[in-house]
Amino acid sequence: MVKAPARWPVAEAPAPELVLERFAPEETYKTRVYGALKQAIIGMEIYASPEPTWIDERQLSERMGVSRTPVREAIAMLEQEGFVKSLPRRGIMVLRKTKREVIEMIQAWAALESMAVRLLIERASDEEIASLRKIFSGFGEGHKPADYPSEYSAANLAFHQTLIRLSGSKLLAELTDNIVLHVRGIRQITIGRDDRATRSMADHMAIIEALEKRDVPLAERLSRDHTLGLAAYVEAHSEGIFD
Template identity: 70%
Template sequence: MAIKSQVRWPIADESTPELVLEKFAPEQTYKTRVYSALKQAITNMDIYSSNEPTWLDERQLSERLGISRTPVREAIAMLEQQGFVKSMPRRGIIVLRKTKREVIEMVQAWAALEGMAARLVTQRAKDADIAKLRPMFAEFDETHKPSDYLSDYSTANIRFHQTIIQLTGSQVLAEMTENLLLHVRGIRQITIGRDDRASQSILDHRAIIAALEARDTELAEKLARDHTLGLADYVDKHSEGIFD
């Protein structure tokens, strides 16, 4: 009688490496998604256009998102830790504005990061990707001046600066500038219409693009950094009505 060979299959505990795994938590996933949604919404707010405070209501947020208040409350707590909002007992959640000095320091930090971003773009980005920058301002000329179409130009302006960061391919730079964007963006939108700054802004942008296209690393870094430092200097000298 033939004897069947017995095959010993490995036991799971013997073949599976020791992995530190946490059980999937749906509530935690909701919290993360709510956090991202609220952060994006706050970033898109124009919180410096008025001295009136911007308030959020936890109940209304949960209703609009169609979820329970627990993940909203947890997301708010995360945003509060990062300095975006502050919970006020019996009043609600206020979106925090920075002081003049804080904003200037944030713009200066952005200038340093964007200068490095421009340097990295000359070294890493593809020609086809750099070529996407110039069309952002193609519609603006003497018959379609930035100063006459401030809303459109402001949108192109912010997109330009965001794209510079994205073209580096650096996740670290993206994360470092993400929290600065809320305040830098708001200040750019307000000041761009003052003292014909839009006209100078588009000249600066086109000079930066030319340096990036030419792969002139040192010039691109300097132009990008100095352009944003100009915003910090302007806020320092001409910020009447912006801050409380």
């Protein structure tokens, strides 16, 4: 009887090693500068005037107390996200979206948020859903949204961001984050027109009621229609904003 040749034990392939490098201080500064600069740009009322808004790399460096390298890198990141554009020999311009771009962004936001509402109903607790009401607890007959447009605009933004967060989807949060921030400037202007703040508040309360009942079809429709209402308003009443 012929014996089978002995087999050498097969060595297991080594597990792939994750190679990481330490963050350099300059990279840490870049991230911090990026966050601060992004928030500053978002807070600017760039649609309030037809004149372009410019930012200066050297002045930013001096005001933030950092070298120009992290400022330049942060600006590059913001340019990729569509917030600014570097123009040779002219400087860095804060970008204003066109009317068509804004409408398409709002439409995309409506689609994404309606999915977020469905996930929210499946995943969020009653207490988390109830937290949406607290966002508007300071408004009432003696403190009407229409009389405090800036304050209501901030509450409105918090409402939509909370809806996305309560969906539990990190991807939805990433997809909608910059859309909401880009559209924020337009909403700040339009919210004070034609008593839109009052109607917006009523829409929000209706959405919350549908969420509390965990009525998926109704909540999806109300959320989608509410956001698409902004798109329709921009389409019909954007005079003086994009000119």
